[in-house]
Structures are given as C-alpha cells and as structure tokens.
Amino acid sequence: MADAHPFDAALALDPARDSGARRTWAGHTHPGWANMVGPYGGITAAVLLAAAQRHPAAQGEVLALTVNYAGAVADGAFEIDAEPVRTGGSTQHWSLVLRQGEAVAATASAVFVRRRETFDATDLPRPDAPPWHTLARREPDAPLAWLRRYDMRAVHGDWPGSAGFAAHRGDTLLRVWLQDDPPRPLDALALASMADAFYPRVWVHLGRVTPASTVSLSTYLHADAAALAALDSGPVLAEARAARIHRGFFDQDAALWSAQGTLLATSHQVVYFKD
C-alpha cells in the first residue's frame, strides 16, 4: 500500500477470522490522520463502514451510518467485528464493533439499501457560495496531520486562530468547500469521513479552542455510488451548525452538496466538550 492514497491506506483491512456471519478485520491507525488524541473521528467512521462494505455478505449500498465513539482510539492496531444482523428485500442492517485489546473503542450500525426509481425532491437547496477556486485554502492552525488531508476553504465563518474567527464569534454557521488532498474520487466512504470535518461549534461561542470529542455521529447518504462517481473528486460544499450547547455536550448538524447543487449527505452528531 506504499502508493495508496492516504485515505485508502487508512482503510486497509486484513481478514483476521470469521465466526458464523461475523467477520473480524485487522486494521491499523494511519499517521496521516492523527488528531489531538488518536485518529480523526471521520476516518474511524469510514473504516467502520469499509468493514461492512467488504464483508462477503454485503448487499446494496449505504443509506445510514451511526458511529458511537465509546473511548479514545489509541494509535496502533485495532480489530473490527462486522456482522449483518438482518437482511431483507431492500435493506440490510449491520452491527460493527471496533476493539483495541479487550476495550470497545467504537460501536457502529449501518443500513445498506437497494435503491429504486421513485419521486424525487430536494427540500434543502444548496446555498450560494463563491466558486472554490476564488477562495483561499485554510492554513492549518495546529500541527494535526488530518487537517492536511482536506483542502478547506471558508465561505462563511473562519478558522480558529484567524482574524475572521473573532469576527464570527457566536455565529453557529460554518460553510466551507472541502476536497480530499490529494484529490480522490468521491464515494460513500469519503462522505462518511468528510461529515466530521467541521471544528466544534462551541468554539465559535467561546472564542477559543477547547477539548471536544464526538460522542455519536449519524450520517445519511442521499446520493448513490453512480452519482458520486460522476462528481470525480469534488469539491463538496459543506456546512455545519449547532442547535444547543448545554451542560457539557452539544449537537452539530451538517449537510454536504456537490458543486452542481445535489444534496449528497446530511449528518448529525453530539459532542462532549470542556470549557
């Protein structure tokens, strides 16, 4: 995997063992996705989804992915159990567990579906935004490897450490262009990871960076594999906002559109924070 894209290298999984319908995969954290403590949460979401997608019994494509971050993932080896718990005509439900030694570091559920032609409507249109190429790329404000995995360009809101950050104090909305760096064709795995790429909304209220970590993250895919493949590597217009910050936790809603205006995914998370 020496020549693999850093995203695909982080998603490398080797079959470890099978037990009935459950397949256990062996993986390893990737230094290119290092965050404050352990890996960036989005790459953990993506590798859990990959463990289901690559299971020999997988049917259809992902509609919903929920990841519960039960404890810090340590840099190093991990195992993922992937088990289809119910397969119906149009949906397949997955149970996923990421372990390091005896400790459960994350649990997840995924729903795979067979899509079919129906009525179609978008009730959350893509907001206006200046074209990607007219905006400046984020200069990472912290020496975190994962920040260099995305080319991020602010449309509304600004980055911690920038002059614009103070100017947006208390404004919950962050709207950005996102693209993998180096560019990589969009797929469900990429969106599962990008859905976690927003810095914690509580920072815009506090006006400073504080410890924060995602507790639970749910992402819904509104585009199928063929539609994503047609977008090549993006970029994606993405936004996030909070609803309530209260007693040590807050939520954060996100939406991701193609440059052409297609709603690709919506995502929701709750986050632990200190102040």
Add this chain to the structure above:
Amino acid sequence: MADAHPFDAALALDPARDSGARRTWAGHTHPGWANMVGPYGGITAAVLLAAAQRHPAAQGEVLALTVNYAGAVADGAFEIDAEPVRTGGSTQHWSLVLRQGEAVAATASAVFVRRRETFDATDLPRPDAPPWHTLARREPDAPLAWLRRYDMRAVHGDWPGSAGFAAHRGDTLLRVWLQDDPPRPLDALALASMADAFYPRVWVHLGRVTPASTVSLSTYLHADAAALAALDSGPVLAEARAARIHRGFFDQDAALWSAQGTLLATSHQVVYFKD
C-alpha cells in the same frame, strides 16, 4: 399494570435472564400503540431506551439514542438484550437488540452521560406559535390506535385528509403542539417516542398517503431529567422537515421545545417509502 398510563404499560419489561453484563428483558406490544403494521416506531424507541435505563449497571441519563428498524415488529411478545459495552467517567455506551423469536426486529445504541455545568447556548430558538389552547386538536384520519395517544395541534402544515393538507402541498415543514393523551409527566422516554410522531414528509410532496417506514432514527436529548420534570406534562412544540427525497428513501429532521422555549431534543431519521 391495569391502571398504568398506556405509555408506561407499553414499556413494561420483565427480567428474563442475565448473561454476564447483558440483561435480557421480556416485553409485549400494546394495542394502544398499534400502527399500520405492528407498533408505532416511537414506542419501540422508548422501550429500547427503557431496557437500558432499567439495567442495574445504568449510570447517568440519556444523551443519544439511535434505533435501527431492521424488520416489522409483529404484535405480540418480544425480548430485548441490553448490554453496557463501555463505561467511562462521563459516558456509558449501550448496545440493544429487540428480537422476536430468532429474528432481529430492531437494534439500538444509547449513550448515557453525567452532565455538569458549562457554558450554555441555544442556536435553534423556538419558533413563534399560537398558544396550544387556541388551536384545534387533530381528528385522527385513520383508525390507528397510536394517533389517539397524542393530542396534536397543527401550527404550520396540516393533516392528511384535511383541506389544509392540500394547501400545504410541497411545503416540507410541519410544526405542531404535542402532548401525551392522557397527559403524562415529560421525561426522556416520552421525548424518544414523540420524536417519531410526524407523518412522513414525502406525503406533503405527493399529496397523498403512501406506505412508509422508518429505517433509522437518532434522537439527542438536550434537557436533563430535572428540567423535564419541571415541565410537567407539556405540551411540547415540535417541528419536522425533510432535506432530500430520493430513490425510495428520505430523511426527516425534528426539533422539540418546551412551551417556555427550551430546546428539549433534536431528532433525525431516514425513512423507506413507496410512491
């Protein structure tokens, strides 16, 4: 339980057996919550949450609940396995499975937390609405028992079968007052159920009622038990809207506030539909 509130009667669980940290509960669907096929999805979410809350190892109160509806729940007996998979200083992660015979009908995860005083902000303020007592109660348009479990009063949007329904064609927003009938003190269980009380958003686009069923539902609790207890039985102002309807599935976002304006919960689901 002859005198129990229908909500509490539906949540009656008897310990069946223990296996290590996993406790298995025995329950039964309640005719007062019958939907088109099997029980209303909200009551299934609530009984899964109850199975974790009543586990002897439960710590703290619920922050996040995700329920995956893997197959139709048949009227009759069911069992729920409840297992704490990781307990930390401030969070406890639960894995839950609802079975009927050998079939998994639903899986769920819950995160329980210990809350503490921190910075507080609400970024999603309660919309204006005429007082509850000035509006007409919904007359159920279908002989579904669960519709009588809630006193629902439309603030924006209207019910299938009403004149107002056609007038709101294509308007994704439904805003309603909700209260248990008979009234019951609000708690996390009540909100977990109310979060599913909106009729499918695709119906306002199609202008008609079609088969639809929730695939995955995630609810975040933004109020603690003490704050909910102070609200007595509500009512709650609640709204729902969709983001995208596409190839057999759509999403639906919801928010629930107290009459006084406190954001109590936000909730998100993806739904299967026919057209």
